[in-house]
Amino acid sequence: MAKITFVTQANETITVEGNSGNVMELAVQNKIKGIDGNCGGVCSCATCHVHVEPEHWNKTGAPSAMESDMLEFDEKVSDHSRLSCQMKVTEELDGVVLKVAN
Template sequence: MAKITFITADNESITVEGTSGSVMELAVNNNIKGIDGDCGGVCSCATCHVHVEPEFVAKTGQAEELENDMLEFDDLTNEYSRLSCQLQVSEDLDGVVFKVAK
């Protein structure tokens, strides 16, 4: 089981637990404000954009080409940007902190 923390645009810290599925699904199922997942997780809308806290980048890895292409359409991207639909919940993500993009 992985405990994952989301920090919303309102600076609210919410820690949730999951064992499978995508980080986006975990966020949507736990009503994390700011993560909508409008496309259902097929990497075509960027409504699940998060910023990985720098100390956890090694756990999440880098975005692949398709994900980077989608992130190019968002004005609020930075070197820590990821689409949470492209991150799979696993014990490897235990303790990771994501800031929800505004």
């Protein structure tokens, strides 16, 4: 079981728990504002964009080449951007804090 914390644009902090699927799905299930996952997780729509807290970057790891490509031209990209549909919910993510980009 991994505890994942989302911080929304309105500065709401919500911590949820999960053990399967990807982070976007977990966020959508928990109605996290700003994570829509319109394309259902195929790395197309960028509506699941999050900024990983820099000190937690080692928990999530860097994006794949394809994911990084899609993020490159996103309005809100940062050095610690990820598309949460491409992050599997695993033990390694336990305690991670993700700021919702939109």
